[in-house]
Amino acid sequence: MGYARAASRRGPRMRLHFLELLWFSTYAELRAERSRSYLGLLWWLVEPALMMAAFWLVFDRILGSGGPGYLPFLLIGLVVWQWFKSSVVHAGQAIWMNLVLIHQVRVPVLIFPFVHLLADAIKFAVVFVVLLAVLWLAGYPPNPAYLSLPLLLSCIGLCAVGGGLLLAALMPLLPDLRFVVEQLLAVLMFLSGIVFAFERVPAAYAPWLAWNPVLVLVDALRGVLLHGRWPDPAALLRVAVIAVALALAGVAAVRRLAARYPKLAA
């Protein structure tokens, strides 16, 4: 027969199909994003630069609390935060935004948040390379501790996967969540030491904040990039466990609720 057979329901063919769908959907998402605005992909670089300028103005120039080396310190925090925040927000809305499609065709719903997580990770990879170049020019050359970067970045990525998937799982049932997500993320940004150093947190709060994996990871990342300092293995192990647990919880939540999405009004 001259037609293509539809995919069978199980087996390795299904997994390969998932990867092909994920990859092409991500390409489509990036293409569409490029066409949606005048500056297109340049926004990936302009947005963190604008945020850096704003925070530098307030914290360094006006409040005078920045100190020496505040600009690179801030830049690293904002670039990482931008990645984390975009991933959580975009992935968080992904299932809810695709309910019409979920009504029509049998697709694995995990594909929708994963497309955004992958697209945001690709964007971040580009921005991160630019960041490394900027740091080098600013007098922070590459150092041996760079070898720990893949591990640190993977852990941050897993936290984003966990946060994004948990939100994605609940958003179709509680669409009101989208109104509070931005506020929650703003609070989380300040609790993650993006604009101030972990050392400046009063001793009474430090043990509590140390449970925030994003804070610990951003702090370790700054240590590597600015001071050539290797991350503390014990702290890293603890946040790695939290990050993996978050990601697994996210996957489990989506899978558990998947049967309900085709029944929800789009």
Next chain:
Amino acid sequence: MSDFVLRLERVGVAFDVRRRLRGEKHWALQDVSLELRRGQRLGIVGRNGAGKSTLLRVLAGILRPDRGRIARADASCQLLSLSLGFVPHLSGRDNAILCGLRLGLRRREIDARLAAIHDYAELGDFFDQPVASYSNGMVLRLGFSVALQVQPDVLLVDELLAVGDAEFQRKSAQAIHERIHAGTTVVLVSHDEDRIADLCDSVLWMEYGRSLLVGRVDDVLAAYAAAQG
């Protein structure tokens, strides 16, 4: 060896009346039993709200039953859909690939059929332009051309949709008829009883989410017509 593709035993599907984590349920399908054999051409009739479309979505594997049992042979079931979320900024070609992947095709299978899709949709040079620049008719033609390239074991059709201008309507209707007569297992929901009598070899009559009667076309359609008064 049984040649069944799908077997439903007292299947029910409930929807939440309101969007809540827990709450009141509305049973769109109450109690449906059905066996679909390979090569069977089943028509489904019933009034609006009888649960026909819900049943098709259960057969397609989109909805999971909340009660009852469903057994499937290793067969793919596909609901014929005309527009699976086209991305306006992407070209017709990229949208065709995306749509084909969503319908369960592998990338190389779609690539091998892109020329046929291009040809069938009659889009000319527009195939490589963004879908945002298409007319409604062009979008529907593209959707139909992609859907036509997928050959599921069981084809599920919710009303035979008339697509595009008169000429393309004739062409698309003919394509579906050819598919149905080529021996594919088909489930067809329609309000057009003449079309069901023409295309199907058996009929299921549904009422209030229940399978009321299933059997030969003439018998079931006669009983259905009598009940309508």
